[in-house]
Amino acid sequence: MVNYEYLTKEQLINELKEKDKYIYDLKKANEEAKNYAELKTELFSIISHELKTPLNIIFGAIQLIENIHKEQENCKYCRPLNKYLKTMRQNCYRLLRLINNFIDMNKIEIGFFKLNLTNNDIVKTIEDITLSVVEFAQAKQINIIFDTEIEEKIIATDSEKIERVILNLLSNSIKFTDSGGIIEVYIKNLEESIVIAVKDNGSGMPEEMLEKIFDIFSQVDSSLRRQAEGSGIGLFLSKSIIEMHGGKIYAKSKLGIGSEFIIEIPTRIIEDSKVAEVAISAERRIEKIHIEFADIYS
Structure with a gap:
């Protein structure tokens, strides 16, 4: 100075x-x-x-x-x-x-x-989209298991965008899980938040990459990139969507053992608002799955 x-x-x-x-x-x-x-x-x-x-x-x-x-x-x-x-x-x-x-x-x-927040049953949203991709996972001989601690939980979310996040996580798990593998989707009910996790026993990733994977265009490494294609934007968008909901998303993983993506969303509701009935046609949902799973080759 x-x-x-x-x-x-x-x-x-x-x-x-x-x-x-x-x-x-x-x-x-x-x-x-x-x-x-x-x-x-x-x-x-x-x-x-x-x-x-x-x-x-x-x-x-x-x-x-x-x-x-x-x-x-x-x-x-x-x-x-x-x-x-x-x-x-x-x-x-x-x-x-x-x-x-x-x-x-x-x-x-x-x-x-922007988000279009309405009071929705988050359990039904997650269950519906998970069960919708079972057939696609079975084409790669991968089993999907859905489990939940609660049957219903009404919170304020943008259902379509939450659905997009779950689709992205499921597509990533399917990409990096070999035939005969298992993907688990489970929901836990905490005091002030709801926890949604997508866990697989696929190839996993190095621990030093866990923070970077949510950055735009991030890839784990060249060997895993050859295994499955993708731009790396999906996880950035997923993180942005969850944070706009006031929540957080993070990952746990070990190379060669598998990965787990965990979402925490606060259990808020919109006062003086009815519970919205989210009706997505089967054709529309299938189209969404085709788009999200387009770079998965069976």
Whole structure:
């Protein structure tokens, strides 16, 4: 630290000029960083929306081909056509998932990502989405077990976004769990919060990665990345959604033994509000699962 008491007038002026220059450079760098962040957000938003338009056209063309194909009997091209249509559809889902994640990531960064809170039965929400993916897990010969301490718990949540979080955790567990593995989803009722956990006996991850996995574009390591594809945005979005609910999400894991993701949500309710009946059609839920599970190859 400079002792101004022993500086000459000229030295003092030079020292103050240096400090002014430092403050000016700092402000300039801060403004440039802010402009860069805004430009990056705008660029991501433009790219995401521009990609969604041709993707919808491709998706529509696939559906049209499938409808025409259904009317054809004894077609010799049936088997190869079905194979290629399935591949095209799956990759459309993968792109749609990535684009949606980019859009929501940008919304979070600029503060436009909002919750639609209603009083809901959180136990039913978790149970419904867990049972919905049992068939998909069985395709990889993985068993899913659901267990709960309570039959009903009404709290204020955005059911669709909570469902999205659970789907993301389940898809991650399925990706990194081998055939014959087990995934457990269980609910505990605490005094001031509800605990939801997704546990698997898959490949696990190093303990030093447990904090980093919730960062954008985070990957555990190159060997696990080769095992399953993904951008790493899903866990960032899941953490953001849970924190917007006033809760927290964290992970426990040991390499080669398995992982456990634990969510804690405070048991608040919206006063003077009725319990909402969340009705998601089977087709809509299946589509959500297809999108979230698009990068899982059986």
